[in-house]
Amino acid sequence: MTVLRCIARRPAATALQAAASAASKTRAAPSFARSLYTVPTLANHDQLEANGIPGLFSKQGFRTAYTKYQQHIIDELNASTAGTPYEGQETKSLTIEFARDPTKAYAFNLASMAFNNHFFFRGINTNPDVHSTPPSDLAIQIKRDFSSMDTLRDTFLATADAMFGPGFVWLVQTKDVEAGHLRILPTYIAGSPLSGAHYRRQSHDLNTHNADSYAAVNKVGTFGAAAQQDMRPKKPLGGVDIVPLLCVNTWEHAWLADYGVKGKADYLRAWWDKIDWDMVRQGATIAPNTNKPNNFVF
Numbered sequence: 001m002t003v004l005r006c007i008a009r010r011p012a013a014t015a016l017q018a019a020a021s022a023a024s025k026t027r028a029a030p031s032f033a034r035s036l037y038t039v040p041t042l043a044n045h046d047q048l049e050a051n052g053i054p055g056l057f058s059k060q061g062f063r064t065a066y067t068k069y070q071q072h073i074i075d076e077l078n079a080s081t082a083g084t085p086y087e088g089q090e091t092k093s094l095t096i097e098f099a100r101d102p103t104k105a106y107a108f109n110l111a112s113m114a115f116n117n118h119f120f121f122r123g124i125n126t127n128p129d130v131h132s133t134p135p136s137d138l139a140i141q142i143k144r145d146f147s148s149m150d151t152l153r154d155t156f157l158a159t160a161d162a163m164f165g166p167g168f169v170w171l172v173q174t175k176d177v178e179a180g181h182l183r184i185l186p187t188y189i190a191g192s193p194l195s196g197a198h199y200r201r202q203s204h205d206l207n208t209h210n211a212d213s214y215a216a217v218n219k220v221g222t223f224g225a226a227a228q229q230d231m232r233p234k235k236p237l238g239g240v241d242i243v244p245l246l247c248v249n250t251w252e253h254a255w256l257a258d259y260g261v262k263g264k265a266d267y268l269r270a271w272w273d274k275i276d277w278d279m280v281r282q283g284a285t286i287a288p289n290t291n292k293p294n295n296f297v298f
Helices: 015-026 045-051 059-081 091-098 102-122 136-146 149-162 195-200 211-217 225-231 252-259 264-272 277-283
Strands: 167-174 182-188 242-249
Touching: 045 059, 059 091, 059 102, 059 252, 091 102, 091 195, 102 242, 136 149, 136 182, 136 277, 149 167, 149 182, 149 264, 182 242, 242 277, 252 264
Parallel strands: none
Antiparallel strands: 167 182, 167 242
C-alpha cells in the first residue's frame, strides 16, 4: 500500500504568489527562463530504482519514500515559488528564509521536507557489499559524548520509535569553541534542525503535549512578534549553532509499505545497519583530544 501524505493543504493563492502579483501590477516583469527544482540524484540511483536498497527498502518502498514523495514535494515547491524571487533557490536557503515568516509556512514545510528527506537518503549506505562503520576518530567522539556506540544506537532508536507523530531524528554536532559535541535532536512534521531555522525546529510532539501550554507562545499574526521577522536574528536568543550529520525519517510513508503497521521498530533497526558513517564523518568536525572525558547529556 502506498501512503502519500500531503504536508499541508495547498492554498489557492500563496503569500509568495500574491506578492509577485502585486509587483507585476506596478512594473512589467522581465522575461527570464524559469529555474525549477528537480529531484536530486542519489549515488547508484538507477540501481536503487531497479532494486531498492537491499536490507532496508524494496524497489517499491524506495520509489514511494524517495522518488515519488520527493517529486511530489518538489512539484509543490515549484508551484509555490513560481514567479517569486525565491524560485530556484536551494532548499536549505529557503528553509532558513521562510522559517521566521508565518505567512510562508506552507513554502517552509515544502522546502524543509525536501531538504530533510534528501538528507536522510544521502546518509544511507546503498552498497550491499559494504558494511559501514564509524571512522576511528568519529568513534572516539561518539564514545566521549555517549559513553559507547551501543548507547548512541539504543538512545537514538528509542527516541525515533517513541515519536507518535511523523518527523525526523537527527544526530547533530554543536559548534563549540573547542570541540563540537554530538547530540540527538528530534524534529516533528517538517521541523528543521538548521541553526537559522530554529524558530520552526518543532522539537515537541503536539500529539503528546497539552495544546493549551502553547497558547502563550503562539504569536503568529499581523500584530504578533512574528510581524517583525525581518528585524529578528535568524538564531533565537540562547540558541545553539549546530550541524546536522545524520537523520532517520519516521514518516509512515517511508516504512509502512515494507514493514507494515507494527514494523516501525524493525525499520529503524534495519536503517541503523545501513548508515553511511563515512558520510557522517564528512560533515563532522573532529578536534584533537576528542578522548577527553565528557558528561553524557541527551
